[in-house]
Amino acid sequence: MLKKMFFIGWIFIVIFIFSFSFFEVEKMSASKEESLIGLTINGSNTIHFPSKDSGYAIESILCDKGSNGVWDYENWGLKIRNITQSRTKCQINFVSKYSEGILNGTDPVLKEGLIPVMIDDNGIVHKASLGWEWYKYEDKKWANAVILNNESEVYYDGDEIPEEKIESYFVWIPRYKYKIFDMGN
Secondary structure, X not given: OHHHHHHHHHHHHHHHHHHHHHHHHHHHHOOXXXXXXXXXXXXXXXXXXXXXXXXXXXXXXXXXXXXXXEEEOOOOEEEEEOOOOOOXXXXXXXXXXXXXXXXXXXXXXXXXXXXXXXXXXXXXXXXOOOOOOOOEHHXXXXXXXXXXXXXXXXXXXXXXXXXXXXXXXXXXXXXOOOOOOXXXX
């Protein structure tokens, strides 16, 4: 009889611990940090994030309820800022990165905070998509990027970015192999 009660006691403890753990998981999933994520790759819905070396880049991250989504390229993951409400939804859109054969793999690499831009001949700056032909070194059209004064401001592809909103300008200078020759001197 004592063995039977001891066994029943262990079953009760296991069920209690399991129930408590399940409650904690449920409680955690209802916290403000919970977010729902939608993914597209080149316009097609998917449920899997592409890998870091897959040749995809972030085209846009759109979050609701006043939150901002930022992609962490170093750790290849999403960071959501300004979460004030539960069940925040973010839509992440990946695109194939544009690349140019003449660069032999030395295409631009943008770190967090850098926004790819195209600068018109008259100096107007437009946000570029990483999927567009936003540079062409063969035609002396350089890969430019900017950092904004307010990093939480969002510009969509093709939007004009006013100069007063830009903190810094950058240009990608690829590595080239130079051939030095003797001109008879």
